[in-house]
Amino acid sequence: MSAAPAFALVDWGTTSFRAWATAADGTVLGERRAPDGLVTAGPKGFGRVLEEHLAALGVPAGVPAVLCGMVGSRTGWVEASYLDAPVGLDDLAARATAITHESRPVFVLPGIAQRTEAEPDVMRGEETQLLGVVAEGFRTGLVCMPGTHSKWVRLQEGVVEGFSTFMTGELFQMLRANSILAQAVQTEAAPSANDPAFEAGVRHALDEPALVTNRLFQVRAGWLLQGASPQSGLARLSGTLIGLEVAGAIARHDAANAPVALMGSGPIVALYERALTLAGLASPRRLDADACVRHGLLAAARLLFASKDSGR
Amino acid sequence: MSAAPAFALVDWGTTSFRAWATAADGTVLGERRAPDGLVTAGPKGFGRVLEEHLAALGVPAGVPAVLCGMVGSRTGWVEASYLDAPVGLDDLAARATAITHESRPVFVLPGIAQRTEAEPDVMRGEETQLLGVVAEGFRTGLVCMPGTHSKWVRLQEGVVEGFSTFMTGELFQMLRANSILAQAVQTEAAPSANDPAFEAGVRHALDEPALVTNRLFQVRAGWLLQGASPQSGLARLSGTLIGLEVAGAIARHDAANAPVALMGSGPIVALYERALTLAGLASPRRLDADACVRHGLLAAARLLFASKDSGR
Numbered sequence: 282m283s284a285a286p287a288f289a290l291v292d293w294g295t296t297s298f299r300a301w302a303t304a305a306d307g308t309v310l311g312e313r314r315a316p317d318g319l320v321t322a323g324p325k326g327f328g329r330v331l332e333e334h335l336a337a338l339g340v341p342a343g344v345p346a347v348l349c350g351m352v353g354s355r356t357g358w359v360e361a362s363y364l365d366a367p368v369g370l371d372d373l374a375a376r377a378t379a380i381t382h383e384s385r386p387v388f389v390l391p392g393i394a395q396r397t398e399a400e401p402d403v404m405r406g407e408e409t410q411l412l413g414v415v416a417e418g419f420r421t422g423l424v425c426m427p428g429t430h431s432k433w434v435r436l437q438e439g440v441v442e443g444f445s446t447f448m449t450g451e452l453f454q455m456l457r458a459n460s461i462l463a464q465a466v467q468t469e470a471a472p473s474a475n476d477p478a479f480e481a482g483v484r485h486a487l488d489e490p491a492l493v494t495n496r497l498f499q500v501r502a503g504w505l506l507q508g509a510s511p512q513s514g515l516a517r518l519s520g521t522l523i524g525l526e527v528a529g530a531i532a533r534h535d536a537a538n539a540p541v542a543l544m545g546s547g548p549i550v551a552l553y554e555r556a557l558t559l560a561g562l563a564s565p566r567r568l569d570a571d572a573c574v575r576h577g578l579l580a581a582a583r584l585l586f587a588s589k590d591s592g593r
Numbered sequence: 594m595s596a597a598p599a600f601a602l603v604d605w606g607t608t609s610f611r612a613w614a615t616a617a618d619g620t621v622l623g624e625r626r627a628p629d630g631l632v633t634a635g636p637k638g639f640g641r642v643l644e645e646h647l648a649a650l651g652v653p654a655g656v657p658a659v660l661c662g663m664v665g666s667r668t669g670w671v672e673a674s675y676l677d678a679p680v681g682l683d684d685l686a687a688r689a690t691a692i693t694h695e696s697r698p699v700f701v702l703p704g705i706a707q708r709t710e711a712e713p714d715v716m717r718g719e720e721t722q723l724l725g726v727v728a729e730g731f732r733t734g735l736v737c738m739p740g741t742h743s744k745w746v747r748l749q750e751g752v753v754e755g756f757s758t759f760m761t762g763e764l765f766q767m768l769r770a771n772s773i774l775a776q777a778v779q780t781e782a783a784p785s786a787n788d789p790a791f792e793a794g795v796r797h798a799l800d801e802p803a804l805v806t807n808r809l810f811q812v813r814a815g816w817l818l819q820g821a822s823p824q825s826g827l828a829r830l831s832g833t834l835i836g837l838e839v840a841g842a843i844a845r846h847d848a849a850n851a852p853v854a855l856m857g858s859g860p861i862v863a864l865y866e867r868a869l870t871l872a873g874l875a876s877p878r879r880l881d882a883d884a885c886v887r888h889g890l891l892a893a894a895r896l897l898f899a900s901k902d903s904g905r
Contacts, residue, residue, distance in 0.1 A: 394818055396818055398819075401814035401818045402814045403814050403817055403818065430773065445807045448772070448807075448810050451772055455771065455772065456767075459767065461742065461760070486803075489844055490803035491841040492845060494764060494834070494838060494841065495759050495841055499712065499713055502707075502714045505706075505713075505715055525803060525805070526806060529806065532803045
């Protein structure tokens with residue numbers, strides 16, 4: 282490393298651990314990924330796991346660490362209480378939870394809760410990505426964040442006004458692995474955005490969302506009766522669930538009339554881009570999920586430690 | 594037994610075995626239920642399992658047996674090819690598959706396939722219940738058959754014109770047991786049709802089906818943020834999925850403008866009745882699922898063996 286590490290930035294989820302060492306200007310000095318999520322890190326001890334990874338990254342004691350994700354949940358290292366939406370993303374740093382830890386200052390960023398009677402919702406981890414989205418200059422519009430529990434977030438000048446979670450990714454995995462559809466979608470390959478079955482799934486869900494659990498069963502029936510391939514079955518399953526999510530986002534957030542940013546990594550981005558196009562939405566701004574969480578953690582670290590740095 | 598058994602009637606599914614011994618006039622002389630579905634009966638031998646149960650029922654060799662259900666699938670005793678819809682239910686007996694079995698004549702009733710390009714679908718077992726529905730005098734209208742894979746069937750003068758499967762029951766079980774919702778719905782009690790959360794779930798799904806995977810996540814968020822009880826969470830989950838199915842049946846089969854029969858057994862009937870009422874449908878005719886399958890098997894047995902009986 283040429284520059285000295287100024288911050289350790291950690292995205293710590295249920296099943297994964299990612300850390301970056303950065304210079305004060307944000308330059309990435311090192312990165313580390315491990316399957317040390319809450320499930321395995323809890324029993325080992327969060328402090329110990331953190332120090333092992335930071336030692337491997339060459340981050341000396343005393344360098345502050347900023348954490349986000351499920352590590353701040355009730356089953357994590359410390360519970361970082363939710364902020365209530367609507368909330369400005371700058372508040373994430375101001376209301377971070379300090380952890381008593383001998384090696385260095387450690388802060389955990391809070392999640393965000395939407396406590397309206399009609400639409401309760403929560404996020405933990407995505408709020409930090411959103412801070413990165415704002416840091417990238419997307420301050421007003423809708424942010425689509427695909428995942429196990431996809432989020433659609435309404436931003437207004439850097440304020441999270443409201444959001445909705447859709448169980449798209451979890452349903453996809455459950456139906457793929459453990460349902461009557463399993464045989465009909467049994468393939469290692471990822472679904473393709475160019476597969477006509479993906480497009481058909483999206484269109485059906487957009488046109489007639491009420492029929493979606495029937496469309497899902499047709500994945501099996503098409504395989505039984507029409508010899509549909511598992512590859513096309515998987516694409517149809519994926520298209521049906523993503524199409525339903527996009528239909529829901531249009532209904533709830535007027536997605537057709539707002540600038541949309543699509544934040545993701547890997548093959549899922551192409552699937553969502555195709556679904557958004559099929560729904561008649563304008564091309565979304567693409568944002569990389571990994572970069573956003575890192576930028577969000579960095580922005581929070583700067584807010585948290587700026588005054589201390591300037592006082593040195 | 595006072596009368597001599599004339600028929601052995603068997604509903605043989607993936608995980609369950611049910612048999613009735615009946616007199617020629619349909620009087621039930623004995624009933625037997627066992628967990629000897631395909632999964633366990635396959636390895637033991639279908640013929641042996643059948644004879645054990647019929648011996649216990651006091652059905653002598655030579656008395657014919659009529660079977661329906663997954664026993665006629667590719668993984669069952671013998672594959673009984675699907676009939677193609679539209680199809681008259683009298684054809685079930687005429688096109689039954691005979692099994693070579695030394696102790697008695699054995700016939701397996703076929704399932705029904707809907708081979709249209711746009712809406713492939715299959716049933717196996719329900720067709721026999723439908724024969725019972727027709728035998729009870731419901732010959733024209735929509736039959737709602739709740740279950741793991743619920744069916745909605747359009748009947749016209751005893752002809753199955755078309756049908757749709759909805760994955761309602763399977764999704765309910767998967768989400769209840771193995772999803773992020775599990776904690777929020779963890780209760781042994783069955784969901785109640787009178788729970789306001791059930792009604793809210795149904796109404797939301799009817800009003801905005803596109804938002805259903807968001808409504809599902811709200812079951813967890815309501816538990817986290819609003820202290821919603823697992824009992825009300827389970828009712829909301831159930832209402833959401835049943836409401837979506839009813840919305841789909843209205844969209845596909847114009848359920849609001851047809852006589853509807855609701856065929857089921859146990860607590861699920863009250864849930865569907867409530868959902869149908871909330872959707873503005875007229876009170877359905879209620880039919881008992883167990884009685885329907887028995888009556889269907891009996892009707893098929895009479896058609897199959899009437900000529901032989903009269904020739905004795």
